Amino acid sequence: MKKTRLCDLLGIEYPIIQGGMAWIANAELAAAVSNAGGLGLISPTAELDKTGDQISNLKQQLKKTRSLTSKPFGVNLPLQSPGIEDLIATVISEKVDILVTAAGNPATYTSRLKEAGIKVLHVVASVKHAQNAEKRGVDAVIAEGYEAGGHNGLDELTTFVLVPQVVDAVRIPVVAAGGIADARGVVAALALGADGVQMGTRFVATSECIAHPNFKEAILKASDTGTVITGRKLGPTRILKNPMANKLLEMEAAGASAEEMVSFIGTESRTHLGQVEGDLVNGQGYCGSVAGMIKEVQSVSEVMRGIIENYRAVLARLK
Numbered sequence: 001m002k003k004t005r006l007c008d009l010l011g012i013e014y015p016i017i018q019g020g021m022a023w024i025a026n027a028e029l030a031a032a033v034s035n036a037g038g039l040g041l042i043s044p045t046a047e048l049d050k051t052g053d054q055i056s057n058l059k060q061q062l063k064k065t066r067s068l069t070s071k072p073f074g075v076n077l078p079l080q081s082p083g084i085e086d087l088i089a090t091v092i093s094e095k096v097d098i099l100v101t102a103a104g105n106p107a108t109y110t111s112r113l114k115e116a117g118i119k120v121l122h123v124v125a126s127v128k129h130a131q132n133a134e135k136r137g138v139d140a141v142i143a144e145g146y147e148a149g150g151h152n153g154l155d156e157l158t159t160f161v162l163v164p165q166v167v168d169a170v171r172i173p174v175v176a177a178g179g180i181a182d183a184r185g186v187v188a189a190l191a192l193g194a195d196g197v198q199m200g201t202r203f204v205a206t207s208e209c210i211a212h213p214n215f216k217e218a219i220l221k222a223s224d225t226g227t228v229i230t231g232r233k234l235g236p237t238r239i240l241k242n243p244m245a246n247k248l249l250e251m252e253a254a255g256a257s258a259e260e261m262v263s264f265i266g267t268e269s270r271t272h273l274g275q276v277e278g279d280l281v282n283g284q285g286y287c288g289s290v291a292g293m294i295k296e297v298q299s300v301s302e303v304m305r306g307i308i309e310n311y312r313a314v315l316a317r318l319k
Helices: 007-008 028-037 054-068 084-094 111-115 127-135 159-169 183-191 215-223 243-254 258-265 269-276 290-291 298-315
Strands: 016-018 039-043 073-079 098-102 119-124 140-144 174-177 198-199 226-232 236-238
Touching: 016 039, 028 039, 028 054, 028 073, 028 119, 028 243, 028 298, 039 054, 039 236, 054 073, 054 084, 084 111, 084 236, 111 119, 119 127, 127 140, 127 159, 140 159, 159 174, 183 298, 226 243, 236 243, 243 258
Parallel strands: 016 198, 039 073, 073 098, 098 119, 119 140, 140 174, 174 198
Antiparallel strands: 226 236
């Protein structure tokens, strides 16, 4: 597989980054991705009890990851997270090498992180946001199309449209995210000018991921239309179609206010309920539309090997 600027920047063998999925991006998953040649990411809420302490949990996850791999790995932090100041301080004090930030202004912490020797990648959903992130000194941007699971950009730009425009607008490496699960997606992303890809949903359906079996099974059963965008008044969020999603859509169609939507959804525990506890009636599962392509749970090494081995075959078909 082609080595890109992203590989050189992060010290990884293959230009593949694992999504930093809040409740389920733990040490075992991150280490497996890193050991397979990609970049694993951990989340401060992975394996955390819904009322637990993120700081101590992040330290535990870092310690465990370091015991499982000697390869590069990173941390994922949404900048609007509660207690973000303490989380940033912890990332610095724990000498994390790579940080992926999202859902906030990169101007707030990037210079501080860079001074600490941390490489910073920022998730963007538009050209304007990518240019702003570059001006603020980030090392790379992750251009995420609205095919991706979880929270998405307000403009709902697709990966295929967003990535080449971001590539044309910035000089730093661009990572494509949203709708990628196999070698075809990787080749397509590189053809659009990206220096690598980020995959979330594909890594949920792996044996190392702590997601509940019900969540994994729902991904395997999902069709091409098995996910839906909800919560446009709050911010577009792609989730699996289920009773919870149907209720959200009904409320939106009936003109429910943002306050009413927030009241119904409650806290982030709805996501924990679906993804970790396996209640896909009352809970929700963040899931990319690429779920329709995923037909079996594999190990991380099998997923990575499949992409690497099929990469040349995909290229050969283009000749």
